[in-house]
Amino acid sequence: MEYLLLIYDVEADIAKMRETDMGAMYQEFGRFTEGIQKSGNFRAGKQLEPVATATTIRVRDGKPTVTDGPFAETREQLGGFYWIEAKDLDEALAIAERCPGARIGSIEVRPIVPPRT
């Protein structure tokens, strides 16, 4: 079973972080990634640029509309993700709990629709 861990945080708080704290945070993320690579749970994982860089597009009646900014303005913003493989939700939750993103912000755990056979 595959899950997507969506890491949300308050960008403004991250921007205010001191450089040394920032460095420590990246190191922690690095160790976490390494850990789930070793355990075989890791599929992919990336950090995203801030929502200020986001562009939203929708096509209606064949006509695309492009707007600046994220799809929804929220208090916490999507800042990155992990795509993992886990036995069940409990294992996925245990992995998400260890992710540094859970302490800084919140992690939404979403199952990925399995491929149709």
Add this chain to the structure above:
Amino acid sequence: MNLESLYREEWRRVLATTVRLTGDFDLSEEAVQDAFVAALEQWPRDGAPSNPYAWLVSTARHRVVDQLRRRARFPGKPVAFDRLAILETSEIDLSETAMVDDQLRLIFTCCHPALAVEAQVALTLRTVCGLTTEEIARCFLIPVATMAQRLVRVKRKIRDAQLPFAMPPRDRLAERLDGVMLVVYLVFTEGYAATSGQLWIRRQLCEEAIRLGRLLCDLIPRNPELRALLALMLLHHSRRDGRTGPDEEIVTLEEQDRSLWDRRQIAEGVPLLEAALHDGAKSEYAIQAAIAALHARAERAEDTDWAQIARLYDALLEKRPSPVVQLNRAAAIAMAEGPAKGLALIAEIEAKGELAGYHLLAAARADLLRRERRWAEAADAYMQAEDWARVCAIYQEGIATGNATFEQSAPGWEKWDSSHLPAARLVARSGGDILGWAALSPVSSRCAYAGVAEVSIYVAERARGRGVGGELMARLIEESEAAGIWTLQAGIFPQNVASIALHQRFGFRMVGHRERLGQMNGRWRDVVLMERRSQVVG
């Protein structure tokens, strides 16, 4: 064979094992339902099997296999072929331990923290207790369609997010068990504290919660917190017959008829709690159960060990610093150390503003003011002109008993107003309602009798037996003395024993038994004359 009781007993166990085998909630539920229908058809004809549980599990398993095979014929529907193969071929472990584990797994899955709490409650009632969707909807006073949807959504999440049908890991067991206990307790309080809905439905919820509590104590033996929770529910539920009056109104603990309490449940709950405390139970449930046990032990309200209860509220407050607990603690301290202390604590809580507008705060304060006899501060102690409609209705209720007065109908306001003294026209209020009234009328226009007055006290039918009459009488005596009345008298029909007892309690003595004093509906009636001479006036 009684299939109803069989269903009650076996549903959970059969479903739990079937879910273990199939890993699919929805499919299992349907299959188990079918298995019971098959039992209903076959057993009366062919005789019941020696092991109904094994028969039902095996039948449900075949239904699931049939279902999966049927599904496999439709392209585009994913089928777990590996599971199908296991299902068709494997031996089923039907041992006692496997059965216990199955049930625990079922409970832990239903109470998984990834599910919304109300969904946990609904799912537990459906799968663990075997209540139908209609029954659950009725319990929570929501439309059946809404409840059905809630259950569909939660089962879909279990399937699609792959919630494990498993015991939580050892290091999470205590925390997950807390979640399970919360669900059980929520089921109980939904039944116990609900102010709406039919009584028997609410009781059913309480009984389901107690059944769940017992089940958990059986499945996880020697767990002190589980036993404390069961004790708490038993001790609260033991008061069920005393805590509502004939019109389902809530009767306060103090005014409850304790002979109505379920002694059997108390006899079970108290030792259960003692054992749990001995084994180290210290949850909120344990503390609340200890409070309930102290109430259960007091034969009369005045025997209650309030000092001990106040200490237990201290402990509860440490675990849950909520203003409602503070209020309960203030009430307990008031009972232990006097109303003044309680009023000071309530003033503190009020100053913090957290309970602004909370109706029980106002009620608690009014109650303490009454106990302290600071009547004037107990808001609206006196009858106002706009109270007449309600006062008159209560008068009419009294007349209808045939034992309160010779009058056949309540007079109009003018007539009542002119025949009663202006002093000491009192009402007992609760919230916006009036529970009773009291007033005085002059017995003679002769000057020598200026300080002699006749007492009238009427209590609303639905508020009788709750101390309202006593409260009114205490105030009436004070007010009458303040107004210079030296003798209160009352003519009471001998049949009205409650009224005679009330007057005796407040120092009225029997002056005489007046025979065939007046006619009522063509029948001569006797009247008991009682009077109370003031020690302070004249």
